[in-house]
Structures are given as C-alpha cells and as structure tokens.
Amino acid sequence: MSAISxxxxxxxxxxxxxNLLEIKNLKTYYPVKGGFFKRTVGNVKAVDNISFEIKKGExxxxxxxxxxxxxxxxxxxxRLLRPTDGKIIFDxxxxxxxxxxSLRDIRKDMQMVFQDPYASLNPMQMVGDIIAEPIYxxxxxxKAELKKEVMDLLDKVGLPPDAYYKYAHEFSGxxxxxIGIARSLALRxxxxxxxxxxxxxxxxxxxxxxxxLKDLQKEFDLTFLFxxxxxxxxxxxxxxxxxxxxxxxxxxxxxxLLYAEPLHPYTQALISAIPSPDPRIKKExxxxxxxxxxxxxxxxxxxxxxxxxxxxxxCSKTKPVLKEVKPSHRVACHLY
Amino acid sequence: xxxxxxxxxxxxxLEVKNLETAFDIEGTDYNAVDNVSFQVKPRQxxxxxxxxxxxxxxxxxxxMKLLPKGIGKVKSGEIIFDxxxxxxxxxxxxxxxxxxxxxxIFQEPMTSLNPVFTIGYQLQEVLFNHMKISKQEARQKxxxxxxxxxxxxxxxxxxxxxxxxxxxxxxxxxxxIAIACQPKLLIADEPTTALDVTVQAQILxxxxxxxxxxxxxxxxxxxxxxxxxxxxxxxxVMYAGRIVERADVDTLFHNPKHPYxxxxxxxxxxxxxxEERLSSIQGIVPSLTNMPKVGCRFAHRCxxxxxxxxxxxxxxxxxxxxxxxxxxxYETSIPREGxx
Numbered sequence: 001m002s003a004i005s006x007x008x009x010x011x012x013x014x015x016x017x018x019n020l021l022e023i024k025n026l027k028t029y030y031p032v033k034g035g036f037f038k039r040t041v042g043n044v045k046a047v048d049n050i051s052f053e054i055k056k057g058e059x060x061x062x063x064x065x066x067x068x069x070x071x072x073x074x075x076x077x078x079r080l081l082r083p084t085d086g087k088i089i090f091d092x093x094x095x096x097x098x099x100x101x102s103l104r105d106i107r108k109d110m111q112m113v114f115q116d117p118y119a120s121l122n123p124m125q126m127v128g129d130i131i132a133e134p135i136y137x138x139x140x141x142x143k144a145e146l147k148k149e150v151m152d153l154l155d156k157v158g159l160p161p162d163a164y165y166k167y168a169h170e171f172s173g174x175x176x177x178x179i180g181i182a183r184s185l186a187l188r189x190x191x192x193x194x195x196x197x198x199x200x201x202x203x204x205x206x207x208x209x210x211x212x213l214k215d216l217q218k219e220f221d222l223t224f225l226f227x228x229x230x231x232x233x234x235x236x237x238x239x240x241x242x243x244x245x246x247x248x249x250x251x252x253x254x255x256x257l258l259y260a261e262p263l264h265p266y267t268q269a270l271i272s273a274i275p276s277p278d279p280r281i282k283k284e285x286x287x288x289x290x291x292x293x294x295x296x297x298x299x300x301x302x303x304x305x306x307x308x309x310x311x312x313x314x315c316s317k318t319k320p321v322l323k324e325v326k327p328s329h330r331v332a333c334h335l336y
Numbered sequence: 337x338x339x340x341x342x343x344x345x346x347x348x349x350l351e352v353k354n355l356e357t358a359f360d361i362e363g364t365d366y367n368a369v370d371n372v373s374f375q376v377k378p379r380q381x382x383x384x385x386x387x388x389x390x391x392x393x394x395x396x397x398x399x400m401k402l403l404p405k406g407i408g409k410v411k412s413g414e415i416i417f418d419x420x421x422x423x424x425x426x427x428x429x430x431x432x433x434x435x436x437x438x439x440x441i442f443q444e445p446m447t448s449l450n451p452v453f454t455i456g457y458q459l460q461e462v463l464f465n466h467m468k469i470s471k472q473e474a475r476q477k478x479x480x481x482x483x484x485x486x487x488x489x490x491x492x493x494x495x496x497x498x499x500x501x502x503x504x505x506x507x508x509x510x511x512x513i514a515i516a517c518q519p520k521l522l523i524a525d526e527p528t529t530a531l532d533v534t535v536q537a538q539i540l541x542x543x544x545x546x547x548x549x550x551x552x553x554x555x556x557x558x559x560x561x562x563x564x565x566x567x568x569x570x571x572x573v574m575y576a577g578r579i580v581e582r583a584d585v586d587t588l589f590h591n592p593k594h595p596y597x598x599x600x601x602x603x604x605x606x607x608x609x610x611e612e613r614l615s616s617i618q619g620i621v622p623s624l625t626n627m628p629k630v631g632c633r634f635a636h637r638c639x640x641x642x643x644x645x646x647x648x649x650x651x652x653x654x655x656x657x658x659x660x661x662x663x664x665x666y667e668t669s670i671p672r673e674g675x676x
Contacts, residue, residue: 065532172620202387202559202621207603207614214613229532236605236614259607273537275562277604279585287541288534291502 019089020191020223021077022053026086028069028076032296045295046072048247049086051322054191059217059224061238061255063231063270067292069247070227074193077225078110079103091190108138111184115196117176121168127154127179128164134186153182156219157212174205181212185220193225198233210236231274235259240328243267246303247295249322253329263331266304302334310335348375349553350399350521355413357391357398359624365411366624368394370577372413373652376521381547381554383568383585385561385600389621391577392557396523399555400440401430418520436466439514443526445506449498455482455509456494462516481512486542504535511542518550525557540567561604565589573597576621576633579652583659593661595640632664640665 029043047069054060062070075081077088079095088096095106111134114120121130131153132146141149147164154163157178168176177197184192194213198206210233217224228234234241235255242252243264251264262268269286276283288307293299299306305315314334322332355372358365369391376382384392397403398410401422415422417438422430442448450458459478463469469477475494482490485508498506507527514522524543528536544567547554556567564571564585571588573581573596581594592598602615619637627633628646635645645664652660653668662669 065534174620203561203600203603204387204617205620207605207616208618210605211613211616231533232605232607235607236611256610269534271607273533274607275536275540275560275566276607277561277565277589277601279565279589281608285537285541287537291504291535292532 018056019053020056020058020091021225022087022089023073023077024051024087024089026050026073026076026088027084028072028081029084042296045247045298047076048295048298050242050244050247050249051086052242052249052252054223054225056190056223057217057221058240059226059238061234061241062225062227062244063229063234063241064244065229065270065292067246067295068244069295070229070244071195073244074112074195074225074227078107078112078193080112108187109189110191110193111187111189113177113180113184113192113194113197116200117173117180118200120180121176123168125167126164127166127168127171130168130179131183131186134183138187149186150182153185156185156216157182158208172205173201174208177201177209178212181209181216185216188220189222191223191225193227195227196229197226199228199230206233213237231271243270246292246298248303248332250304250333251329251331252322253331257326257329263325263329263336264304264333265308265310265335269309302332346377349378349380349418350376350555351414351416352395352399353414353416355395355398355415356411357394357403357408358411359408360406361625364625366627367411368408368577368624369398372574372577372579374572374579374582376553376555378520378553379547379551380570381556381568383564383571384555384557384574385559385564385571386574387559387600387621389576389624390574392574393525395574396440396525396555396557400434400438400523402440432466435462435519436517437519438521438523439517439519440523440525441507441510441514441527443529445503445510445530448510449506451498454495454497455501459494459509459513459516462513466517477516478512481516482509485509485512485515485546486538487512503531504538507531507535507539508542511539511546515546515550515552519552521553521555522547523555523557526559527556528563529558529560536563543567561589561601573600576627578633579660579662580634581659581661581663582652587659591659593655593659593666594663595638595665596634599639632662 026047027049028047029045031040032042032044034041050073062073064070072081076083083096087094090106098106128150131150135141135146135149150164151161154161159175159178198209201209216222226234226237238255241255241258243250245266251267259271262271269288272283272286290307293306301316301318302320305311312334320332320334322330324330325336353373355369356367357369358367372395386392399415403409410423456475456478459481460474463474463477478494479490482493487493487508528539531539558564568585570584572579575596581597592601599615599617605614617637630649631646632650635641648664649671650662650664650669651671652662655661655666655668664670
C-alpha cells in the first residue's frame, strides 16, 4: 500500500535488512464518546497512517509541534496504547497483536525515557529500588547481585553511589533524568524510546543529558527513537529525522539532507521558524498563518493545505502519500 | 549603528539601581536578586537571559511591584521609571502607572486570562481603569486592539471566552491587553515559551512590529538564546541573582567574556554546525538557601575558577565601552576598597 513496503519488497524480512523496528501504516485513534449512552461519536486521529523503520544502532528523531501525534506514536510502538490499524515489527517479530507473556518478554527489549523527570519517578521509593525493580521483575536476582548491578548503572549515568539510598525529591531535574535513564538501561534493552527527555531541563543541564545519551548509545549499542519538538536538539541527536504534522508523517530523510534541503513546505516553515542563536544570521522566515487544526476533524486531502503557502487545488482533494523523491529522502506532498 | 548612538545619549526610561529582592524562608531573608543595576533606554529591547532560578522573573515582578505579599520584598535599591522612584510610591499611585505606562505579558497564556469573563470584558477593564471612555467607545477600541494584534475576526472574538482560543491566540489577546494604553515599557516574561515554534515565530514578529509602531521599550525575559539573538538590542546575562555580563547583542554572541556566558552559548545545539559533543557546565545552580555568602556565585562550577573567586565578590565593571562583566579574570571586576 505505501511506497516503502513496495520499495522494500515482500520477501525480505526485517532481519535481513537490519531493521530493528519497522512501522507499517500505523494508526492510533482515540475514541470520542458522547451522547446519553456514551457511544463513540468520532475519533481523534492522533496517529494516522505513519510508516518508517529504524536500523540497528541508529537514532531516528521524530519532530513536530504539540498535538502532532509524536508521543502517541512512541507509546503505541511500546504497546502502551493499542494500535487501531497497521503493523509494528520489532526485531523480526510482529508485535502488533501480541499480549500476555509474550508482550512482557518483548517489553524487556524496549524501554522508555519520559519527559517529566518530576512525575515519572515514584516519590516513595528509594532510587536504588526504582532502578532495581525492572531487573528483579525479569531475573529474580539476589539482593546483593541487584545492588551491584544498580551501583554499576548509577556510575554509568554519572550519579554518585550514595544516590542509591536517596529519594527522587533530593535530586535536581537533570539528575532525576539520569535516574530515569539508568532505569531504562537496567534490562539492557535494544530500543529506547525517549519522549522529550530534555525539554524540562535548562540548557546547561540539557547538554549534559544529551552528551550522556550519546555516550551510552555507543557503549551499549542502543537504538533510539528520539521524540522532541526542538529541532536543533533533534538534529544534534539523530541520524535520520521524521517530521510529523497532524498525525501524518510528512517527510523522512537523513538529517543533513533534511536541514540542507527540506522538501515539504511544512518542514521548510518549521526550520525557518527556529530563532538562530547568532544575531548576524538574518534568515528569510516563512511565517505560517493560523494554528494546527483539530485532529478530531482534520482537513480533507493534505492535512497541511489550509496553512500551506504553496497549496494547489489538488491538495484539498487527495491526500498525498509518502514517497521516495530522492535517495533516502521521502516526502508526502503533491509538489513532488 | 546610528540608532544605537542615538540611544546611548538619551536619558534612560527605566533605571534599576542596586536592587535587592529577598524572600523570607522560615524567618531568614534570602536574596533572590542581589545588587542588580541596569538601564533601559527609550525604544530599546533589552533581553534578560539566564537559567531557571537566576532571578530574572523575580526582578520583573519587583519592577512591577507584584511580588507575593508577605514573602517577597524589595530590601534596598531604587527603581526609577520615567524620572519617578517606584519604590517610594503608594499602592494607589502605582496602580495608575501599572497597566498604563508599564505593562506585562506573562509566560502562561493559559492561566493569565480569567476564564469566567469574555475577552472583550478583560480588554475593556484596562481601558476603564486608565481612561475616561464610554462603553461604546471601549468596545470599539477593544475590537481595534484585537485587530492590531493580528486576530482575524475581532468582532466575534470580543464576546468569546479564553477557553475557546488556542495558545497562540490567547497570547495575542494578552499582548492586546498589555498594549491597550500604549505603555512606554513592556515587560515580556517568557512570552513564547509555552508556544510551538511556528506560533512563536508569529508572536515574535508581532512583538517587533508593535514595538516599532508604539515606540515602546521592551524588557524581554527568556531562557532561549535564539529568541534573544533575534529580538534584542542589548542583553543582560544573569546567574544566581546577579548580573554576570551585559553587552549589545552582537558583542555578547561573538565576544562573550564571562565563562558562564561562553559555556551557555556552547551548550546549545547549533543548526548549522555539526559537533559531536556539546559543552556542558558541571553541577547545578546553587539553591537560594545554599548560596555562597562571599565570592563569585558561579565559582564552584567554573572551569577557570581561581582561589580568590571563592573569597572575593566580583563587581560589574566596564571592560570596554558598553560591555560590562563581573568576573575576577578581568581587572575591572576587582572591587576597590570601601566600595561594596
């Protein structure tokens, strides 16, 4: 159906193509209940038909403005949310429909780092216990072994050993995020989904955490799905970048290609909108009109056409599909 | 260049002298803003940057006299606006200035509008407070103001409630309220932090336009160095309640002198360069109750710290014209005898 699956060919499995994760036409809708009997009266199309893949050891950045569905996509891949349609292939296995014990086994290999370091750590638990819990859940190791492993993890993320006996409130935002990272590493997962891991942090602390994530990726051979709204952070972290708008993937490309030559009008506007931290650079800015429409009632055709400076008649009628216009550069736009 | 020279010779619109704002925590006063002095010239956009907890918002609240009662207070110093000392004014005198000559935009467009009144009501409230104006005129003026901040259907919107608007629209309404009486000074405290980049671009463009049309001065408080580079004429960098560096925008970004400023600039990922590692600052900002009593407050995180940094408090001194730094690496920052 989509251009990618055609491009990849039917007989090749993801194992042969070194893809750790493959997403095919993924859809996640939230039902809108209404009326006296609370029947489903509509859907919030949070993720509406996205496809991409992540190779082993690669970082894919997912950017977009609030409400574009990037977090929902991340949570659906982890199967924290039930996909409405489509396929999630992780490490050669289709995990779209798995449940129970097999889902539990898969979760060991994919972990998440959350946005808010203040809300994602249990205030009643000692940091040592927070990090040990996932290990204990899967391995039932002895207390001494657990402690040794946690100490090791604390050291890896740059926290002092006495952090083991402290509680989350005793740490600053950046340190809490390190605890969250240690917890996500505890089971030596293959894939880490980081959902806005630095957006709650100050610049100087943000750079510490970004450096740490890059170091850990090398050391543990991790694959990242890095979700963020800050384009310069995403560019720093990723190998390839996917741009989302209103539940749709509008452009996927290698990061240098995407920044040097953005093809989709939305990506162009997004990149031009970032204020540059250099007063000598005066750039031509594309100012978009209006706000992002509601995903309950998305516009017909291309979801971006009401705000697009280059909209044509066709754009309001048919929805463009993501297709490869240049090597490793896919875009969903009628201009190409 | 010519406008800059003009600004230099003009009398300042706002002058803050040795401001100290303290918070009362369990009976002890802690200075959130410690001995801060700066000026804002007419028509100038001054950016105040710093990380959370550096005192930038507390300072703006001190200027507006909006500090939480009973907890925060201005301990010493002068705030001179348009020739008048705001510190010596009574509450009723302040009320005449606040919202008229000085007004403010807050960070959270979601919470700074009252949810139970219409947009029109909240706009007219400012007008009634500061002008003799009839109901009919006020409504017309409210519509005109909404139009001037780029709202497309102002006649309908005046009768709507804040929850019916998006974040960007609410921030536009906030700006309309702030400029309703054509203030001489606008304090914008993180005006675009809660907004998406494309909406942020719209709002920044609007602020620039309004600043030019109304001939206002603007104090722009933000943590985003990109926004500062884009908007400001002059930049003040704050750290832990003190000013560490002040310069015009070009000098600050291309010739920073204070180690904190240099590290801060290196910590932002750049769009047009590819660097493997970002420079980072070890450690964290000391908390208000834990502030070092003497010496430079940045010393324990500073890679260039010398022994005297922990014992001598640097003063803000001119190292060249219009470029002030408070760092003991420079002779101008070494305090002279008898001077605090």
